[in-house]
Amino acid sequence: MRPNDAGNAANQRPSRPLTPDQAWQITTARAAECVLFFDFDGVVAPVGDDPNAVQPVPEVMSAIAGLTEVVRRVAVVSARPVDFLRERFGHLPEVDLYGLYGLEHSRGAGETVTEPAALPWVPAMAELAERAREELPEGALVEYKRLSVALHYRTNPQVAGEVEAWGRAEAERLGLKVQTGRMVIELKPPVDRDKGIVIGEVARTAGCAWYFGDDVSDIKAFDALRALEASDPHFFGICVAVANPETGQEVARAADLTLDSPQALGKFLAEALQTLRS
Numbered sequence: 001m002r003p004n005d006a007g008n009a010a011n012q013r014p015s016r017p018l019t020p021d022q023a024w025q026i027t028t029a030r031a032a033e034c035v036l037f038f039d040f041d042g043v044v045a046p047v048g049d050d051p052n053a054v055q056p057v058p059e060v061m062s063a064i065a066g067l068t069e070v071v072r073r074v075a076v077v078s079a080r081p082v083d084f085l086r087e088r089f090g091h092l093p094e095v096d097l098y099g100l101y102g103l104e105h106s107r108g109a110g111e112t113v114t115e116p117a118a119l120p121w122v123p124a125m126a127e128l129a130e131r132a133r134e135e136l137p138e139g140a141l142v143e144y145k146r147l148s149v150a151l152h153y154r155t156n157p158q159v160a161g162e163v164e165a166w167g168r169a170e171a172e173r174l175g176l177k178v179q180t181g182r183m184v185i186e187l188k189p190p191v192d193r194d195k196g197i198v199i200g201e202v203a204r205t206a207g208c209a210w211y212f213g214d215d216v217s218d219i220k221a222f223d224a225l226r227a228l229e230a231s232d233p234h235f236f237g238i239c240v241a242v243a244n245p246e247t248g249q250e251v252a253r254a255a256d257l258t259l260d261s262p263q264a265l266g267k268f269l270a271e272a273l274q275t276l277r278s
């Protein structure tokens with residue numbers, strides 16, 4: 001097929017590789033059945049030293065606001081708690097929020113729903129965070145997120161080995177799952193939720209989906225889009241990596257397209273919005 005032929009695109013699997021223009025033209029033909037998924041850190045917001053201080057790129061946010069009007073759904077799928085995401089996306093009530101790798105979600109302006117199987121782990125995670133603060137070396141940063149604990153070493157990479165070893169030993173002792181990321185190791189309850197499972201569930205009834213990610217946990221989301229393409233000849237999925245010096249190469253290898261930065265994402269989405277509105 002000619003992938004830039006939007007007339008044919010609605011019913012045929014486009015061949016790869018695709019240019020961004022081709023991908024957006026195909027998406028335009030299916031806008032009403034398309035879901036756009038965004039990771040938060042390193043994608044919507046640039047990475048910084050203080051996890052609590054980061055804010056989305058304004059151009060990304062204004063493009064997302066426009067996109068909610070032309071596609072079926074826009075969703076943020078993040079390791080952050082929903083409350084954290086709501087502070088940043090609260091003015092966009094149409095955006096669905098999936099937090100803590102899908103252990104929490106809030107659809108539209110709805111209330112936050114927590115995966116019931118994870119709730120018994122709240123006390124253990126609080127106790128873990130407290131002990132991490134006492135036992136980890138100076139320079140490690142402990143981020144407690146109710147149902148997970150992230151152990152950061154961005155500002156002191158020399159403690160990486162010690163922090164990772166402590167985290168892995170605690171995960172083994174308590175039966176927790178480990179998720180590594182950009183200068184961070186995260187411990188979470190042994191409950192079957194990850195970004196791939198979220199995307200598999202939410203995109204199952206869509207005909208088209210994009211996922212924008214930067215970290216290794218996002219590769220599961222890419223895999224979910226590939227699986228949907230493999231099982232549904234009509235489904236069109238595009239995986240976009242946002243480059244970074246830590247996990248960027250691995251994520252880019254798994255993606256269809258790569259953008260340079262969250263700022264470049266803002267420009268990319270603004271141009272896409274024009275195509276989708278045309």
Ligand SMILES: O=P(O)(O)OC[C@H]1O[C@H](O[C@H]2O[C@H](CO)[C@@H](O)[C@H](O)[C@H]2O)[C@H](O)[C@@H](O)[C@@H]1O
Nearest residue numbers: 040041047048049051078079150154182183184
């Ligand atoms: O799923 P995400 O939304 O991408 O969340 C992944 C982790 O993001 C945050 O950590 C990362 O960003 C921090 C702020 O820029 C940075 O300091 C840190 O080095 C990065 O790993 C968040 O703090 C973690 O809880 C998330 O797991």
